[in-house]
Amino acid sequence: MSGVRARVALGVALAVLVGSGCGRRNHASVVIQNKGSDTMVNLAQAWAEAYREVTTDVAIEVSGGGSGVGIAALMRGTIDLANSSRDIKPREIEEVRRHTGREPAEVIAGYDALAIFVHRDNPIEMITFEQLSAIFREDGPVTRWSQLGVQVPGCQRDRIIRVSRQSSSGTYEFFRERVMQQRDFKLGSLDMNGSKEVVELVGNTPCAIGYSGMGYANGRVKMLKVAARSDGPAVAPTLESTLNHRYPIARSLHLYTVGEPTGALRDYLDWILSDAGQRVVQDCGYVPVKPGGGSH
Amino acid sequence: MTGREGQSEPPSRRTPVGEGVEPGAGRRGWGAGGGRAGWKPAPQDLQQRRGEGKRPRRTGWARAGERVIEGIIRTSGVSAVLFVLAIFFFVFREAAPVLFGGEHFKLLPFLFSVEWYPTSASNVRYGTLALTVGTFSVTALAMVLAVPFGLGAAVFVSEFCGPRLKEALKVVIELLAAIPSVVWGFIGLTVMSRLIVHFTGAPVGVNLLNGGIILALMSVPIIVSIGEDALKAVPDSYREAGLALGATRWQLVYRVLLPAARNGLLAAVLLGVGRAVGETMAVLMATGHAVNLPLGVFDSVRTLTANVAAELGEAPAGSDHYRVLFLTGVLLFSLTFVVNLVADLVIRGWRRK
Numbered sequence: 001m002s003g004v005r006a007r008v009a010l011g012v013a014l015a016v017l018v019g020s021g022c023g024r025r026n027h028a029s030v031v032i033q034n035k036g037s038d039t040m041v042n043l044a045q046a047w048a049e050a051y052r053e054v055t056t057d058v059a060i061e062v063s064g065g066g067s068g069v070g071i072a073a074l075m076r077g078t079i080d081l082a083n084s085s086r087d088i089k090p091r092e093i094e095e096v097r098r099h100t101g102r103e104p105a106e107v108i109a110g111y112d113a114l115a116i117f118v119h120r121d122n123p124i125e126m127i128t129f130e131q132l133s134a135i136f137r138e139d140g141p142v143t144r145w146s147q148l149g150v151q152v153p154g155c156q157r158d159r160i161i162r163v164s165r166q167s168s169s170g171t172y173e174f175f176r177e178r179v180m181q182q183r184d185f186k187l188g189s190l191d192m193n194g195s196k197e198v199v200e201l202v203g204n205t206p207c208a209i210g211y212s213g214m215g216y217a218n219g220r221v222k223m224l225k226v227a228a229r230s231d232g233p234a235v236a237p238t239l240e241s242t243l244n245h246r247y248p249i250a251r252s253l254h255l256y257t258v259g260e261p262t263g264a265l266r267d268y269l270d271w272i273l274s275d276a277g278q279r280v281v282q283d284c285g286y287v288p289v290k291p292g293g294g295s296h
Numbered sequence: 297m298t299g300r301e302g303q304s305e306p307p308s309r310r311t312p313v314g315e316g317v318e319p320g321a322g323r324r325g326w327g328a329g330g331g332r333a334g335w336k337p338a339p340q341d342l343q344q345r346r347g348e349g350k351r352p353r354r355t356g357w358a359r360a361g362e363r364v365i366e367g368i369i370r371t372s373g374v375s376a377v378l379f380v381l382a383i384f385f386f387v388f389r390e391a392a393p394v395l396f397g398g399e400h401f402k403l404l405p406f407l408f409s410v411e412w413y414p415t416s417a418s419n420v421r422y423g424t425l426a427l428t429v430g431t432f433s434v435t436a437l438a439m440v441l442a443v444p445f446g447l448g449a450a451v452f453v454s455e456f457c458g459p460r461l462k463e464a465l466k467v468v469i470e471l472l473a474a475i476p477s478v479v480w481g482f483i484g485l486t487v488m489s490r491l492i493v494h495f496t497g498a499p500v501g502v503n504l505l506n507g508g509i510i511l512a513l514m515s516v517p518i519i520v521s522i523g524e525d526a527l528k529a530v531p532d533s534y535r536e537a538g539l540a541l542g543a544t545r546w547q548l549v550y551r552v553l554l555p556a557a558r559n560g561l562l563a564a565v566l567l568g569v570g571r572a573v574g575e576t577m578a579v580l581m582a583t584g585h586a587v588n589l590p591l592g593v594f595d596s597v598r599t600l601t602a603n604v605a606a607e608l609g610e611a612p613a614g615s616d617h618y619r620v621l622f623l624t625g626v627l628l629f630s631l632t633f634v635v636n637l638v639a640d641l642v643i644r645g646w647r648r649k
Contacts, residue, residue: 038610066612161500166585167415168610168617182417187410187426188588190502190596193580193606204489207499 030264032060036070036083039112039170040253043284044083047272050280054271058264074256075099080265082256085112085170102259109272110281110288113214113250114175115223115237117163117202124150126225126234129179129248135160135209136175138184145207154206162189163198163210171195175211178249195285211249214242215285242287253286387625394619401616406623412587414607414617422620424627426587430597431628433590434579435572437508438515442572443565445512446519450564451549453520454527466521473517477578484510484582498594500584505593507583511575515568522567526560527553559643566639573632576601600628 034044041064048060065073070082075096088104096104116127127148134142142148144158152158164185165172176182190208192198198212203220214237217223225234228248241247261269271277278288394401400420405411409423453465488509489501498505530553538548554561576599584596585606604621611618 155499156497157499159499166606166610167413168607173415176417184413184416184419187412188586188596190500190584190586191598191606192585200485201500201502205493205500 030058032058032081032265032268033079034060034062034081034083035065035073035079037067037085037170037253038064039085039174040083043110043253043281043286046280046284047277050276051268051271054276055267058268060268071096071256074104074258077258080257081268084254084256085174085251087252087254088256096258100258105257105260107255107257107269107273108252108289109255110253110278110286111242111250112171112174112253112286113237113242113247114171114178114211115214115217116226116249117199117210117212117217117221117223119152119154119202119206119208120220120222121154121206122150122152122222124148124152124224126227128227128230128234130230132226133180133183136162136164136185136189137180138186140186152206157207159207161205161208162186163201163205163208164189164191165195165198165211166191166193171212174251175249178251213285214287215282239287243289250287253281384626384629387622387629391619391622391626394616395623398616398619401620406620407627410587410589412603414611414620420616422616424600424603424624426589427598427600427603427624428627428631429589430583431573431599431601431631433504433597434507434511434583434599435569437504437593438511438572439565439569441508441512442515442519442568446516446564446568447523447561449516449520450523450527450561451553454524455545455549455553466524469517469520472513473521475514477514477575478581480510480514481578481581484578488582492594496594500594500596502582502584503594503596504583504590507579507597507599508593510578510582511572514575514578515571518571519564519568522564523557523561526557526564529560530556558646562639562643566636569635570632573628573635574601576605580605600624 034048036044041062044060044062048062051058051060067082067084067086070079070084071088071092073079074082075092077100088106093104096102116132118124122145124145131142131148134140143160145152145155145160146158165175172185176185190201192201192210195212195216198210199216199218199221202208202210203218214223223237225236226248227234233246235241235247237247237250242250255269255272257265257269273289278290281288395403401422405421405423407428408425409421410426411421411423412426413419413421449465449469453462453469457465484506485502488506491501492498492503492506493501496505534552534556535548538552543551579599580602583599583602585598585602586596587598588595590597604624608618608621611621
């Protein structure tokens with residue numbers, strides 16, 4: 001008898017739990033499904049959270065999986081908004097057209113600029129793609145700072161300590177693709193689990209060099225000027241050089257919809273491009289689209 | 297009157313328990329040694345007396361309840377075996393497809409190559425030798441540091457220090473054991489790494505030495521508390537006999553107590569090893585996480601556990617990379633199994649002698 005009562009009580013408790021969970025969801029009349037790039041998943045989450053304070057009528061459900069996964073889901077119609085840290089491919093535009101009969105629409109919501117970090121005491125000022133590749137790639141010959149012509153104070157053994165990212169991160173892939181033409185990394189680099197950890201470690205280690213988002217810079221590290229070609233100009237990573245595409249290790253953060261967005265989706269995208277949305281971009285360590293727009 | 301408990305709690309003080317004031321209290325004496333014939337039967341008397349009075353009045357519900365509880369207790373008894381088998385089964389099931397026909401996977405390079413390129417764009421390679429060596433080197437260094445400290449502290453706490461200091465020490469050691477591993481990792485990453493760079497001039501502070509020290513600090517509390525229990529379990533008669541023969545306290549410790557308690561002490565060391573091998577978060581943060589065969593204590597390394605923790609989250613479920621990570625789980629499982637088996641055989645070997 002008591003067993004039956006307990007079961008009823010359990011049922012009621014479950015119903016209350018489930019009900020309350022649904023109840024909270026139901027406040028939002030519109031749900032926007034958002035999926036895509038793992039690089040952008042934290043940013044998308046931060047947008048979704050900040051947007052909850054703007055309106056409770058719209059809920060945004062964010063998931064990762066990769067840029068390609070997001071675009072594929074968009075053309076199947078299972079999501080409303082795809083995040084992508086690369087440009088949509090012509091083949092994918094074609095597929096979207098074929099599946100939905102409409103054109104994909106693109107919004108650039110910010111930029112991801114990778115800075116090359118060294119310890120602030122390191123006298124080196126600029127570096128080329130060729131040098132970076134020789135340091136980081138599998139058979140790259142550069143292992144000592146003296147090979148780059150610098151003496152680093154506090155680095156007695158002259159060895160270059162390479163600081164990298166775990167192999168599944170988007171930043172790792174972007175660096176490999178842009179700087180090393182898809183060749184593999186040399187083993188023995190210190191693979192950190194986050195952008196911030198890279199900068200922290202470089203700041204504590206005079207011998208170190210590493211790459212990470214520009215927004216993570218602090219007072220103990222120095223960002224190098226980067227030249228894509230050995231005879232080309234070296235460009236410092238700044239908001240400005242990212243926006244005018246002169247800085248070579250930067251990519252756009254895209255949002256794709258099927259057709260021109262309308263209604264709640266339009267409002268959300270407008271909010272992302274507003275000062276409030278762009279401030280989130282900057283807080284996540286990325287570069288906002290409008291210079292100064294998100295900074296204050 | 298041989299056992300230690302027998303001295304401190306004479307039988308006369310325990311006899312009243314048998315008179316049935318508190319039903320559970322009688323059990324407390326069951327595990328105790330000899331010299332207690334005077335009161336030992338008392339709980340049985342008690343049970344008989346109660347049994348005669350109670351049994352007929354029990355309802356069917358109560359009997360069914362008892363059977364259920366018996367079942368639960370039996371299940372929890374064998375559950376450890378079930379859990380181990382189930383864990384091995386599920387981990388192996390996730391790993392099996394790549395083992396029998398992964399695209400870039402071959403067993404020999406998996407075990408004996410240092411080249412770990414799970415997400416390479418051109419040439420995917422899954423070699424875990426550097427990770428296995430990393431796990432063993434960090435564990436070995438940690439044990440070299442932790443075993444002398446741990447066993448020394450256990451001997452001191454158990455044999456040499458006064459009761460008040462002993463209480464204080466035990467509390468502090470338990471506190472040390474309660475520090476979460478991520479906090480240890482944090483200490484390694486910030487405090488320890490700076491100290492290592494400052495005092496040794498090593499090019500980078502997150503390395504084998506850092507991981508070894510952090511793991512040693514994490515294993516010492518376990519070794520101390522289990523080791524102390526093992527020493528406490530040596531009967532006082534051994535100590536008395538030793539002292540009566542004119543041994544000094546130090547002679548007593550290393551000629552009598554350490555040999556007598558060696559199984560327990562080995563168990564203490566093994567649990568320390570287990571902690572060190574299985575530890576993930578702290579080594580992930582303190583070792584530098586570099587795929588590298590270490591040539592010295594200032595080289596950075598990566599362990600099997602840290603590698604799984606760092607990569608499993610972002611490896612697409614069902615991909616070869618994902619399955620190979622599960623296979624490293626199987627490898628880790630097998631390695632710890634072999635370590636435990638060897639230790640078990642060593643203990644048996646001793647017993648036979």
